[in-house]
Amino acid sequence: MKGNNMIKSIRLNNFIPYEKQEIFTKNLNFFFGCNGSGKSRLTNYLSTESISQSTNLTWDSSPCPLLIFNKEFVAKNFRNDIKGIFTLGEDTNIKITNISNLENKIKDDNVALAKNIADTKELEDLIITNRTEIIEECWDIQISYGKKFSSALTPHRGKKNDFFSKMLEVYIRNKDDLKPYPMEELESYYNLAFNNKIDLINPIALIPIDKIKEYETCKLLELPFIGSSDSTIGRFIDHLNNSSWIKQGKQYENLADGRCPYCQQPLPNFIRQELEDYFGGYYKLSYNQLNSFYSDYSLNIGKAISDLDTLLDNEILNFDYNNLQILVSTIKNIFNENCYYIEKKISDPTISLSIKPLYSEFEYVNSEIKSLNMLISKNNSIVKNKVFEQSLFTDVIWKSFCHSLEFRLSKYYQNNSIYESKLEKLQDDKAIIEASIKDSSQNIVDIKQTLSSVHGTVIKIDRILKNFGFTNFTLRVNPADDSSYLIVRDNNMDAKETLSEGEYNFITFLYFYFMLFGVQGSAESSDNKVIVIDDPISSLDSKTIFIVTTLIRTLIEKCKSKEDGFLQIFILSHNIFFFKEITRCGNFDYSNKIASYFIIKKTRESSIITIHTYNPIKSTYELLWQELAEEKNTRPITIFNTLRRILEYYFNIVGGIDYKNGIDKFKDNDKYICKSLLESINDGSHYINDEFHVDTTESIDDYLRVFELIFINFGQHEHYKMMISHVSSNLEKVDS
Structure with missing residues (x-):
């Protein structure tokens, strides 16, 4: 404006x-x-x-x-x-300050970056150590079982890192569902899943045990068989309690040629009839039922035992047959003993007896058969779905390995998660620091371009x-x-x-x-x-x-x-x-x-x-000249000092003149006065306001005359006249 x-x-x-x-x-x-x-x-x-x-x-x-x-x-x-490097200008200095602050920030960031790199290296070393230890432990499992389960482990058996990585992967995925697997089961499962020679197996039929239950509750064995007591001979037989003996002799009746098989006397027809009546009816029915029972019992139990013998003679899969063998042996013994007693009952229907139960033994047998059938079913399922079962077994075997190292894997996983989290934080911090350094460096470049x-x-x-x-x-x-x-x-x-x-x-x-x-x-x-x-x-x-x-x-x-x-x-x-x-x-x-x-x-x-209104400040130099213009101040005690100070100021400080060489221009007393004035200059301080006092007997006029001659001889007379004129003019202003 x-x-x-x-x-x-x-x-x-x-x-x-x-x-x-x-x-x-x-x-x-x-x-x-x-x-x-x-x-x-x-x-x-x-x-x-x-x-x-x-x-x-x-x-x-x-x-x-x-x-x-x-x-x-x-x-x-x-x-x-x-x-040694300087700048000027407030705007420039603000920018230089900003640059310095940015450079200091870069320096601090570089310190932080160096610490970050050192911390990262230390943490990475710790991660490597932690990983190396668990890798070796996992590899020990491969050494122990790798060959046994080679087909299931083949993709990961070649390198320690691969094997460990697979175990860690399985552990992380199943860490809440790990359980032990018996090695025998794993081996059996592996043989089924990876044995290409195994075929389908028909399941084993269970032993029908409902009929066995009926055998054991049959009343025929408990009741004695008694003939009809309606006839005289019947009552006589009952009285003698020898129906079994009569029954045995009766079978010889047809061979005795009409004679009594017991006494060899002619057998009357009515006795024969009464014997027929005695052993007929209920007695005959019961006896026939007993024979039928024995025939059915021996046939069915015998067949079951025969089937079990066949099963034991042709063991299949990896099944534990010991229990079954013991059960079959027990069944055989009981069966033989029961047959003996039933035959005895048939020989003497009047006796009362019971047979030993086989129902519970056959239940156990069926239980074993069911277990075997489960194995058969598993076998058949594996045979039918080999790819799936191989995959399933592979999962199971890795879980089994992980379970055996569950504590170590858990500790590694927890520690490594902490380490990885810290490492990720360090890497994030490093990215932030590097970005900060880059930004600060770019800002310095930008600011320098504006300087x-x-x-x-x-x-x-x-x-x-x-x-x-x-x-x-x-x-x-x-x-x-x-x-x-x-x-x-x-x-x-x-x-x-x-x-x-x-x-x-x-x-x-x-x-x-x-x-x-x-x-x-x-x-x-x-x-x-x-x-x-x-x-x-x-x-x-x-x-x-x-x-x-x-x-x-x-x-x-x-x-x-x-x-x-x-x-x-x-x-x-x-x-x-x-x-x-x-x-x-x-x-x-x-x-x-x-x-x-x-x-x-x-x-x-x-x-x-x-x-x-006017300049109120007079210089000491000007005031010294003013003293010369005021006659009332020209006392011998001060005039010498005033003259000396004027000469010192003008010639030494302002003029730069070599005044000592000018002394020779004077003669006689004037030379003495000049020499006393000029050589006294350095006796006092170089500051023009210092006081200097000397007693002198020379006249003031001689001093003033030689003083003016000094200016004349040094070619400075114009300055002398100017100063005398100026102070005189100022005195006139003051007086007026």
């Missing part, structure tokens, strides 16, 4: 340490105050009020940002994190230094990064160890100076520049003070003429020499029409700013 955009007044409201007051400003504003008087506080106040567009600053038109050089500017804009080159600034600053004959150091663009630069001493050595506070203040001021002219395309190069400079010569030596003073005078002249957008300047200092130098326009101070002079004074409770 173009126009006369300046601060018209500054109101200090409730701003510690200042009293409440309002000061009015002009193009050029010079503030002088001792250290601790509040100059820096005033600078900060201007900055804060400008940014907030406070009503405490009154502008000619719209407010604009202040361009402020102070300690804060130096801190923000000068950076030396890497020895401005310091090439133009370095060239201009270096040119300024050469023009002023400054040889303490030179600036060079950093070949590794053109957003930074190197500071090199005159012996081509980096200033990385020797750069003083004053030197980096000086460099930063030079950056500020060129920033005002927009060397790096900064926003500060726009129109309407209102400049604030606070104590720019802190820690500087005389050479750099001269350079800074000259550059500031350039800025003052710009503001005076309002060139290139420079409208207004505020300069604050505690240095009298510097203050006097910047407030002079030629041989005189700047006019109060364009310049305001302020004194900042510190009281007990607060600070106060006083405004002066």
Whole structure:
């Protein structure tokens, strides 16, 4: 925004340490105050009020940002994190700080990555050790049973890792359903499933045992057979209880030729009839039933025993026949014994007897047959479904192996799950860290691409230094990064160890100076520049003070003429020499029409700013000359010291003239006076405010005359006349 955009007044409201007051400003504003008087506080106040567009600053038109050089500017804009490598500019330094933070983050990430890799390696070693141990234990099973069940294990027998992987897979899938399998059953099952020579087998018929139950409950064996007692002979037989003997003899009746088979007497027909009647009817029926029972019993039980003998003679499958053999032997013994008793009953129907039961034995037999039939059924199922059964057996054998190592597999699985979980976490963390490093690296590249080159600034600053004959150091663009630069001493050595506070203040001021002219395309190069400079010569030596003073005078002249957008300047200092130098326009101070002079004074409770129409600060050098113009101060006790201090300041500090070689230009007493003045210069301090007192008897006039001759003989008479004229003019102003 173009126009006369300046601060018209500054109101200090409730701003510690200042009293409440309002000061009015002009193009050029010079503030002088001792250290601790509040100059820096005033600078900060201007900055804060400008940014907030406070009503405490009154502008000619719209407010604009202040361009402020102070300690804060130096801190923000000068950076030396890497020895010998420097950067300038707040925006650049923010970016450099961001780069440094990113580099530190990359460093921290690399430390974390190294730890992650080490932890991962340690965990992987633990996983390998854990796995190696269980692999060997699983392989021992393969060594023991691999050959026996080779067809079922063939795909996994070749390598330890394959065998272990299969066992772990089966364990994980069935860990809640593992149970032991007898090795005999496994071998039998394997032989069935993988023996291609086995055929279908018919199931064994069970022994019919319902009939056996009937045999054992038959009443014929328990009841004695008795004939009819209706006849006389019948009663006689019953009385004698010899029906069995009569029955046996009766079978000889047809052979006795009509005679009694017992007494050989002729047998009457009625006796024969009565015998027939006695052994007829119920007796005959029972006897016939007994014969039928015996025939049926011996036939059926005999057949069952015969079938069992056949079964035992033709053992099939891998069945345990011991129980069956014992049962069959028991059955045979009981059967033979029962037949004996039944035959005895047939011989003597009058006896009462019972046979031993075979029902329970045959139940046991059928139970064994059922077990055998189950094996047969399994056999037949395997024969019919070999592929399926082989697969089923394979599953069973792996489960059996897993059961035998269940505890170790369980422990391995649990530990390995923990290890794998930790490993996965480490791998995830590694990916995050690597992504972070990649992002940070890319961000550094992106930020570096936005950094401005310091090439133009370095060239201009270096040119300024050469023009002023400054040889303490030179600036060079950093070949590794053109957003930074190197500071090199005159012996081509980096200033990385020797750069003083004053030197980096000086460099930063030079950056500020060129920033005002927009060397790096900064926003500060726009129109309407209102400049604030606070104590720019802190820690500087005389050479750099001269350079800074000259550059500031350039800025003052710009503001005076309002060139290139420079409208207004505020300069604050505690240095009298510097203050006097910047407030002079030629041989005189700047006019109060364009310049305001302020004194900042510190009281007990607060600070106060006083405004002066004319420059209230006189330099010590100027005051020394003023002493010569005031006759009342020309006392012998002080005049010698005043003259010595003027000569010291002008010839030694400012002029750089070899005054000692000029003594020979004087003769006699004048030479003595000259020699006493010039050779006394170094007897005191090099500071122009030191006091030096000497007793002398020479006349004041001789001293003053030789004093003027010294300037004449050294070709500096014009300076002498200028100073005498200037102090005389000031005295006239004061007197008026």
